Amino acid sequence: MSNIDRIFKLPGIIGDDVVLDLKDRKIKGVSDGETVTILRFLELHEGRTVGIGIPPGLWTNYAWAIVRDARGTEHEISTYDLLPAPGRDMVLVPRELIRELPDTPFWEDDVVEVFDGRRGYISTIDYLEVEKPGSDRPVYQVRLSGYSENLHRRSLDLVERGNVWKFYHGEEMEFESAADEASFYHRISHVTSVTNTAQGTSTFPWEQAVEALRNGEADMIWHNWAVAMSDPGYAVSCYTIDDPEVGERCRLEFLDQLDSDAMPAY
Incomplete structure (x- = not known):
């Protein structure tokens, strides 16, 4: 089975009551054996050069859930710390693609020039920050000569498209x-x-x-x-x-x- 076909075994889905199983560990605000409700799962951006068998896109991250306790407080909890409510079984769910990656002016492997004349290539892109409204964090990690630097879009100019962009656009690669x-x-x-x-x-x-x-x-x-x-x-x-x-x-x-x-x- 490939990573894209993976089936996840979960203690519940959105809306289900589940039980905290902290295994003698302490998590602030919740107690072992407490019943909470799954509100949603976190999201995970997979870039185009991750190399773990998952196509690029925004995917449901079933490893973490936002749950609500009986007092109405929300908590971020690992699904490995949750058990099905009494009388219920674990649930099998497939990997879920939420949407494609956001459009960006640069792609992984693109050759770029920094504002001071240095040249390098895009190694990774922080797609989570790309999609955050109002975020001004540098989202492009640029591999320069012997080191990497996180830079803003305004600091970069495209020199040449890399093989990643060429592959997805049907152009000849080198x-x-x-x-x-x-x-x-x-x-x-x-x-x-x-x-x-x-x-x-x-x-x-x-x-x-x-x-x-x-x-x-x-x-x-x-x-x-x-x-x-x-x-x-x-x-x-x-x-x-x-x-x-x-x-x-x-x-x-x-x-x-x-x-x-x-x-x-x-």
Whole structure:
């Protein structure tokens, strides 16, 4: 099951009464065993380069809920600290997309110029702040030479669109190598994890990972190749790239590098 297909097991949904299970911990304003009502769940912005298998957008964050106690006071509580009300069972709910990401003048990987002439690229965007009315916080994290800096829109000028924008707009992308291209597809979550069926895990010992690459079961090996090649017990992850043509091209180039002892630069 991919992250996008994940089903969440919750103590209740909006409007349900649930019971606090604090496990001897203290949370200000509430008590262990107290009954509260779920008012809503928090929201989570996923950017375009998170690399955890979730498409970009604003999603329901089922890990946290706003609840109301019997006194009418609201609290932010982890859903792991809640149990179903007596006589009720846990509820299964699918991941929920609330809406697409807000429009921004810059996208992740865009090359920008700072007001003082320095150049870098957008590494992350704080979409939560983008959507806050009246917020004047710097929302663009710009990777410069050797360090990152959070900057405002007014401090930046677009130099060149990066591969993220090009991918979503159907334009030709540029990569330095197969490792660079495979890394890009991993960052934008357009890969699928390969299961190690022999061990029932999501990781492989190095030799098994190489075999998965050679037999076409995997398109890429993810993690530190230098460590993995020197330590047979080092566990790595294998993926297929969602675009079969790209996947096959990357797989063949990786095999060429393996046979020539030239390690991909992850």
